[in-house]
Amino acid sequence: LGCGLLELVKNVDLSASNTLGLAARAQSVLCIDNDASLAAVCEAVRGHGVQRVLGGGSNVVLAAELPGVTVQVQTRGVQLLTQSAQARVVQAQAGECWHDFVQYCLAQGWPGLENLALIPGTVGAAPVQNIGAYGVELAQRFHSLVAWDLQAGRVVEMGLQDCQFAYRDSVFKRAAPGRWLIVAVRFCLPVRWQPVLDYPDLQRYVDLQGVASDAVEAQDVFDAVCAIRRSKLPDPAVLPNAGSFFKNPVVTREQYLYLARTWPDLPAHAQAGGFYKLAAGWLVEQAGWKGKRVGAVGMHERQALVLVNHGGATANQVLALAAQVQASVQQRFGVLLEQEPVVFS
Numbered sequence: 084l085g086c087g088l089l090e091l092v093k094n095v096d097l098s099a100s101n102t103l104g105l106a107a108r109a110q111s112v113l114c115i116d117n118d119a120s121l122a123a124v125c126e127a128v129r130g131h132g133v134q135r136v137l138g139g140g141s142n143v144v145l146a147a148e149l150p151g152v153t154v155q156v157q158t159r160g161v162q163l164l165t166q167s168a169q170a171r172v173v174q175a176q177a178g179e180c181w182h183d184f185v186q187y188c189l190a191q192g193w194p195g196l197e198n199l200a201l202i203p204g205t206v207g208a209a210p211v212q213n214i215g216a217y218g219v220e221l222a223q224r225f226h227s228l229v230a231w232d233l234q235a236g237r238v239v240e241m242g243l244q245d246c247q248f249a250y251r252d253s254v255f256k257r258a259a260p261g262r263w264l265i266v267a268v269r270f271c272l273p274v275r276w277q278p279v280l281d282y283p284d285l286q287r288y289v290d291l292q293g294v295a296s297d298a299v300e301a302q303d304v305f306d307a308v309c310a311i312r313r314s315k316l317p318d319p320a321v322l323p324n325a326g327s328f329f330k331n332p333v334v335t336r337e338q339y340l341y342l343a344r345t346w347p348d349l350p351a352h353a354q355a356g357g358f359y360k361l362a363a364g365w366l367v368e369q370a371g372w373k374g375k376r377v378g379a380v381g382m383h384e385r386q387a388l389v390l391v392n393h394g395g396a397t398a399n400q401v402l403a404l405a406a407q408v409q410a411s412v413q414q415r416f417g418v419l420l421e422q423e424p425v426v427f428s
């Protein structure tokens with residue numbers, strides 16, 4: 084957006100700032116960079132009221148007109164805070180690009196985040212939905228974060244318990260939008276690193292490269308994750324999308340067994356507490372949505388879980404299609420799909 088420190092820019096076009104490519108205008112945008120202070124930001128927003136915080140826009144559905152103030156965090160910097168025999172604590176500023184940060188850590192010889200490579204967006208947004216992929220969730224590598232509580236006007240440090248991480252969820256996603264501005268995130272990266280290759284695709288890829296199991300390095304995992312993601316997921320720069328549009332539903336053992344009697348192929352992973360996580364993509368595909376197009380929007384032809392904008396879509400069209408998909412999955416399987424991206428209006 085190119086706006087300066089604490090400058091409130093009016094009437095900002097956000098169509099290039101969301102990966103779904105929705106045409107959207109913010110009434111005003113406040114950019115926060117490294118020199119911004121909490122006091123100055125609180126002062127600046129007091130009169131206007133922060134309505135929302137926007138990162139890279141890769142997990143949001145934007146309405147055409149966004150009233151009030153939209154805050155964008157553009158702080159930069161990565162620092163090794165401490166190192167012991169067990170772990171390194173690395174801090175990254177919220178405006179850092181997530182994938183670049185993962186790559187930077189690897190280049191420094193600080194492995195641990197490689198399974199989360201190529202997830203779009205910023206470091207500051209990563210705790211919001213506890214990003215996860217290929218067998219690792221942010222919570223497993225989380226140390227703490229620094230946030231500005233814009234309601235109370237103070238700096239807060241939040242640990243693992245405070246963040247209430249759950250599957251694609253946290254206190255930030257559940258609480259009032261714009262209350263906490265995450266300014267820096269600290270990660271706890273293992274010094275005695277072990278590859279996480281639980282995900283069958285990942286193990287297969289590494290095997291195909293001819294790497295012996297005991298010689299797998301973090302760079303191999305990183306390369307595998309990037310290659311698999313590039314082959315599977317549509318690139319938002321080519322076909323605008325927000326990644327998985329629905330979370331994988333978690334059901335009780337009884338419900339899983341009941342469904343599996345009718346659909347023995349139903350993919351499911353046993354969870355703690357006797358629950359089962361079902362593959363939302365499979366449910367959407369079985370309900371007949373794979374590759375289906377409704378006007379300007381549709382479900383991707385290879386990844387049924389990814390809702391795409393074929394060009395000129397609006398938030399209403401996106402949400403209408405999502406509701407149709409939810410209704411048909413509910414009707415067929417009795418399972419409610421929960422939407423993953425956040426709606427800003």
Ligand SMILES: Cc1cc2nc3c(=O)[nH]c(=O)nc-3n(C[C@H](O)[C@H](O)[C@H](O)COP(=O)(O)OP(=O)(O)OC[C@H]3O[C@@H](n4cnc5c(N)ncnc54)[C@H](O)[C@@H]3O)c2cc1C
Binds near residue numbers: 202
């Ligand atoms: C192609 C594609 C693939 C994806 N794959 C994955 C995946 O594998 N796993 C996964 O978990 N997600 C995935 N996602 C979703 C998305 O990349 C993540 O949710 C990411 O963390 C969003 O980052 P962002 O900066 O774009 O956040 P935005 O979309 O801008 O915002 C998302 C939410 O975070 C809040 N937020 C953003 N920055 C801050 C901040 N500094 N302080 C407080 N709140 C903030 C916003 O208010 C909003 O509620 C994918 C998305 C795409 C497009």
